[in-house]
Amino acid sequence: RERAREILESVKGRDDTRLGVEAMDLLDAYGIETPEGDIVDAPADALEVAEGIEGDVVMKIVSPDILHKSDIGGVKVGVADEEVYDAYEDLVTRARNYQPDANIIGVQVQEMVDLDSGVETIVGMNKDPQFGPLLMFGLGGIFVEVLEDTTFRVAPVSESEATEMTEEIDSAPLLRGARGRDPVDVDGVSETIQCLSQLVTDFPAILELDINPLVATPDGVQAVDVRLTVD
Ligand code: ADP
Numbered sequence: 001r002e003r004a005r006e007i008l009e010s011v012k013g014r015d016d017t018r019l020g021v022e023a024m025d026l027l028d029a030y031g032i033e034t035p036e037g038d039i040v041d042a043p044a045d046a047l048e049v050a051e052g053i054e055g056d057v058v059m060k061i062v063s064p065d066i067l068h069k070s071d072i073g074g075v076k077v078g079v080a081d082e083e084v085y086d087a088y089e090d091l092v093t094r095a096r097n098y099q100p101d102a103n104i105i106g107v108q109v110q111e112m113v114d115l116d117s118g119v120e121t122i123v124g125m126n127k128d129p130q131f132g133p134l135l136m137f138g139l140g141g142i143f144v145e146v147l148e149d150t151t152f153r154v155a156p157v158s159e160s161e162a163t164e165m166t167e168e169i170d171s172a173p174l175l176r177g178a179r180g181r182d183p184v185d186v187d188g189v190s191e192t193i194q195c196l197s198q199l200v201t202d203f204p205a206i207l208e209l210d211i212n213p214l215v216a217t218p219d220g221v222q223a224v225d226v227r228l229t230v231d
């Protein structure tokens, strides 16, 4: 809670009150599971983090000016240790080419999550002028715009409301294991919705927040990406 307050205070009074993955600790602080990893500002540090993570890693540009990272080639998936240096330089170059004066905080080095056995979902919140904080749940990844398969509740939600959200989207069967796939951790998704509900209730200054994707696998859920805007 204190950590969450610190992060949110840090953007107060800035011209730009948007935060990206540098706000991942906010999720951690509220019990939302995030992949192992860290944000660093030098290639050597990136390598050190990558060496501490089993297998390949994902590397992402961290900049409040670049909140749609893959649009500029700012996400590299499946990076081996020996590729970390080049990947780091390339991410920064791409960011600079996109916006020469971009405020680049560094690069996030993150554990790979298993997208093959998982489903990409979105959990978010938007302030509705009439209803206040509106929680959203739906399929994430490439499906979110195509299918518009989402559901909403006003925060704070009860446990049963959060569970209903996971059950009432059209693609709910996908979560429960369609076509011989293992069912994903739907309880974990519901818990994440409740944690987010608590976070936005405790901090009304959060105007909007998106976890996209929240990857749900049979073994649990992982918030892989986050962005938010603070009042
Ligand atoms: P952005 O939405 O800003 O483009 P993301 O962090 O969401 O950046 O990454 C884009 C996509 O890359 C994700 O939707 C996901 O498919 C993939 N990806 C990101 N992080 C990971 C990860 N840790 N493991 C596996 N795939 C990932």
Ligand code: MG
Binding pocket: 212, 213, 225, 226
């Ligand atoms: Mg994303």
